[in-house]
Amino acid sequence: MCVTGEESVSFKNPFDATTPLRTGGCRCGHHASQADHDSEMRSRDERLTRVVQSAVVRAIFPHDAARRAFLATVGTSTAIAAIASVFPLATATEVFAQSAAPEKKDLKIGFIPITCATPIIMAKPLGFYEKQGLNVDVIKTAGWAVIRDKTINKEYDAAHMLAPMPLAISMGIGSNPVPYAMPAVENINGQAITLSMKHKDRRDPKDWKGFKLAVPFDYSMHNYLLRYYLAEAGLDPDTDVQIRSVPPPEMVANLRADNIDGFLGPDPFNQRAVYDGVGFIHILSKELWDGHPCCAFAASKEFITTLPNTYAALLRAVIEATAFASKAENRKQIASAVAPANYLNQPEIVLEQILTGTYADGLGQIKKDANRVDFDPFPWHSFAVWILTQMKRWGQIKGEVDYKSIAEQVYLATDTARLMKDAGLVPPTATTKTFSVMGKVFDPSTPEEYISGFKIKRT
């Protein structure tokens, strides 16, 4: 079991052939060999360099196995030299790291008070925005539809959104189509299925027929993961159970009032249900798909193109904050920074349990899982493709879907693509990876086959 935190995948040295791959298994097996790299990466510039290199190397070798084989054959230093000869790594890094004065200093960023928003929120009290010369107000917002409308209205310059939302907005499902971009994922993992105490002996999802379950939004990872989980157990999520869209804070109250049997929701509300003694944590979303994205940092294409320096500064701040949050030793400090009423407005002990991963499960056990929630900014295109396959699987989108191009337009695989274009460089193509959800491997290059492989679907 993972008990020590480690840097997220985008912050790792892309030239290290021994770095464990994200998919499958525990990430902590190579901790000893990682220690010297960790110390290298203390400085911020190093980390930026690494993010850029990571994007470039992954672009050139989109398949992990191929990259690995290449690195193993020629050796790391040769690899760097070889890539630098065809691709100016140093320039790309400089472009990304240069700090031209932002065009607009006073910004408003909307967030929903859940722990997924941690990097966006903590960047304010811990001074990450300030460091980039920005004066950001983070504004708490009442719900996903409101945050969408306020961002479309330009009341917010950027916002915390659910990872599927920028895709949905760009395609115009659930709202008018507005070109949206998602330059960074905020958190990975960090959700859970929480059930009412009365179901503590019904842990097998096969017995859940007739359950009323809640998810935060139709276009959310929560909805897709819950549907996936139920369908794997042989339940049809549309006919065998009732899935409702309920704002997260009301999930706990509804659980107490016995209106719902459980929910797949964001923290802090899973832990809050435990804290208030009304529910228990059935399973962490991490156990369904380790490393799944959940929430994202999103902005309109217009903001990105009209205020490029502001946007770059903002993104730098968010990436910095995400890097800081990905380290286990910083988690306690973060918990106390985001607990006050101005931010998450939750008891500190609840947030600490979520962020450190040492938590009460509601059934009398203390569990430890340092990666219960983790933070990694890299917006893999394959994440977007997976989300699109689920939208199609459940009938939210119909007909032909151009998975690849939508994913590429919306999920800016690190902002480098745009910044490189500005500097006259060739931006990297899509960065994809395969991963598995509940043991079933997903290959982003064959989305239609993936969908037709499911027994329960709406297509």
Added chain:
Amino acid sequence: MDLSLRFKAHIVTLLVLVALLLAWQLAVGGRGSVVKMDPEYAKLMGANATQGKSAMPGPLEVGTKLWQLLSDPFYDRGPNDKGIGIQLAYSVARVSLGYLLAALVAIPLGFLIGMSPLMNRALDPFIQVLKPISPLAWMPLALYTIKDSSLSAIFVIFICSLWPMLINTAFGVSTVRKDWINVAKTLELSPGRTARSVILPAAAPTILTGMRISIGIAWLVIVAAEMLVGGTGIGYFVWNEWNNLSITNVINSILLIGLVGMILDQLMGRIQRAVSYAE
């Protein structure tokens, strides 16, 4: 006699209050069953789970919290955490603005409808269809077209305060005694002058009744509107405390919303008494 009746009424009010508070305290005072827990585990749990404390706070708890809120009503710790005084001020400001805008539209329009049977008939279908729409149903449309959440909230207040004022003004104007209008005609007053110096004072009590109904509705609606759009205001405060599952503060805000609503209503009542007349 009158004094003793009032005195008796006060006593009864007080007794009812005490009885209610006692019943409340008794209802929430009981402890639920508690499962024995490992102390390490108990540290991670809330009082509801460890001590079987009721999720509903008692009057004492609510009172203490209310005192805390009221003793520092104007603090400002960032955009999402402001004192209760500031939140109430935001709400009152939004209500006043939307309400005044509505009055500016409703009263002249009401005069037009009341004075002209043609306009009365012509505009009636619109009023009949638009009047019963829940003001909050306008919210998504407002957000979409106005593209500003604060203005949308004000628009919702505007639209909900409009109808009672409009209908009452039209009614008040059309039922002004014909004798008085005839007198104005005999004196050869211009229609504008007739409206100002004869119809307005005569219809004022009915208009004010409409305005009093409107302010009540506006105050009801602002709380819901602010819960939807968030940001500032007492509605946002309720939502934010709900988000924290703090029932104590939700109860306190309910109390304060009630108090402010009463004050607004009393104000309109004063003005209404000032313009009323005996025939």
